[in-house]
Amino acid sequence: MFRIVERQRVNPEVNRFVIEASIIAQKRQPGQFVVFRLHEKGERIPITIADADAQAGTITVYVQELGKTTFQMGRMNAGDEIADVIGPLGNPTPIEKLDGEVFAIAGGVGSAEVLPIARKHKEAGNKVIAILGYRSKDIVILEEEFRSFADEVYVTTDDGTYGREGFVTTELKDHLEKGRPIAEIIAVGPAIMMKAVCDLTRHYNIKTMVSLNSIMIDATGMCGVCRVEVGGETRYACVHGPEFDGHKVNFDLLLKRLASFKEEEKISLERYQAAVGAQDA
Ligand SMILES: Cc1cc2nc3c(=O)[nH]c(=O)nc-3n(C[C@H](O)[C@H](O)[C@H](O)COP(=O)(O)OP(=O)(O)OC[C@H]3O[C@@H](n4cnc5c(N)ncnc54)[C@H](O)[C@@H]3O)c2cc1C
Numbered sequence: 690m691f692r693i694v695e696r697q698r699v700n701p702e703v704n705r706f707v708i709e710a711s712i713i714a715q716k717r718q719p720g721q722f723v724v725f726r727l728h729e730k731g732e733r734i735p736i737t738i739a740d741a742d743a744q745a746g747t748i749t750v751y752v753q754e755l756g757k758t759t760f761q762m763g764r765m766n767a768g769d770e771i772a773d774v775i776g777p778l779g780n781p782t783p784i785e786k787l788d789g790e791v792f793a794i795a796g797g798v799g800s801a802e803v804l805p806i807a808r809k810h811k812e813a814g815n816k817v818i819a820i821l822g823y824r825s826k827d828i829v830i831l832e833e834e835f836r837s838f839a840d841e842v843y844v845t846t847d848d849g850t851y852g853r854e855g856f857v858t859t860e861l862k863d864h865l866e867k868g869r870p871i872a873e874i875i876a877v878g879p880a881i882m883m884k885a886v887c888d889l890t891r892h893y894n895i896k897t898m899v900s901l902n903s904i905m906i907d908a909t910g911m912c913g914v915c916r917v918e919v920g921g922e923t924r925y926a927c928v929h930g931p932e933f934d935g936h937k938v939n940f941d942l943l944l945k946r947l948a949s950f951k952e953e954e955k956i957s958l959e960r961y962q963a964a965v966g967a968q969d970a
Pocket residue numbers: 722733734735736737738750751752753754755756757758759760798801802901902903904905906926931947948950951954955958
């Protein structure tokens with residue numbers, strides 16, 4: 690069992706959890722994730738390791754309430770225990786000193802996923818520019834954390850309630866048009882946002898890595914559920930990724946596969962919310 694040490698609601702739909710998992714905390718590297726199973730009959734959900742404290746033996750994750758399991762996790766508190774935490778999984782992000790700037794682009798809870806990667810790039814001596822996009826002001830997270838180390842931070846909101854009105858691509862386009870010396874872009878967020886970033890950067894021929902959030906079950910390469918098409922070949926996001934060259938990803942197929950179980954997911958969440966009662970929902 691893995692004890693939750695801290696739980697903090699960081700916006701109306703995202704919780705930050707600090708969880709005891711000492712071996713994972715010692716081994717994890719930026720870009721890697723864990724798979725949670727909340728209880729013995731629970732489903733498996735993959736979540737990125739946003740931070741870790743090797744000495745305290747804890748990992749930090751940010752979980753957005755999207756469906757039944759993430760909603761259920763959002764009702765857990767410090768002192769509660771998670772049945773399984775498996776990891777670290779996936780390939781660490783390759784990070785080295787680059788000849789040029791690194792743009793870290795995040796959408797929503799993707800900010801938590803790109804944070805450790807951006808920080809490591811800074812430690813490697815790279816100039817890091819962060820572009821963080823959210824639907825509106827009330828769901829902005831981690832801005833201060835990025836400001837503590839990044840060379841430049843830009844925030845966009847879809848509705849213009851904070852930062853620049855528009856999408857991350859609105860901001861990115863300006864930097865591309867100015868001809869900034871960009872060595873690499875890493876984009877993490879909803880599939881549709883990563884697709885938009887790649888559609889834009891393709892014209893400028895700038896390396897753009899994306900972290901794919903395909904539906905994943907066993908995360909060992911056995912079940913094949915997280916398969917994605919990259920460069921015309923089948924790849925498993927869990928063992929070959931989760932990061933891939935975004936210009937080679939078949940995003941239309943990914944978007945279709947992500948929507949495969951929409952109806953079942955909706956029913957499952959409604960049943961769970963009805964069972965726990967309106968006051969918790
Ligand atoms: C490598 C990886 C890292 C991720 N990191 C984070 C993170 O740091 N924070 C975060 O909030 N979310 C992260 N996700 C997404 C997270 O796993 C899903 O939101 C979660 O599994 C949804 O489960 P649910 O039962 O609450 O929702 P459901 O109602 O089951 O599904 C809601 C939506 O979530 C997606 N989803 C459902 N099941 C899975 C699954 N087993 N694997 C992946 N996606 C699924 C689908 O798009 C689905 O439509 C990550 C996904 C991957 C693949």
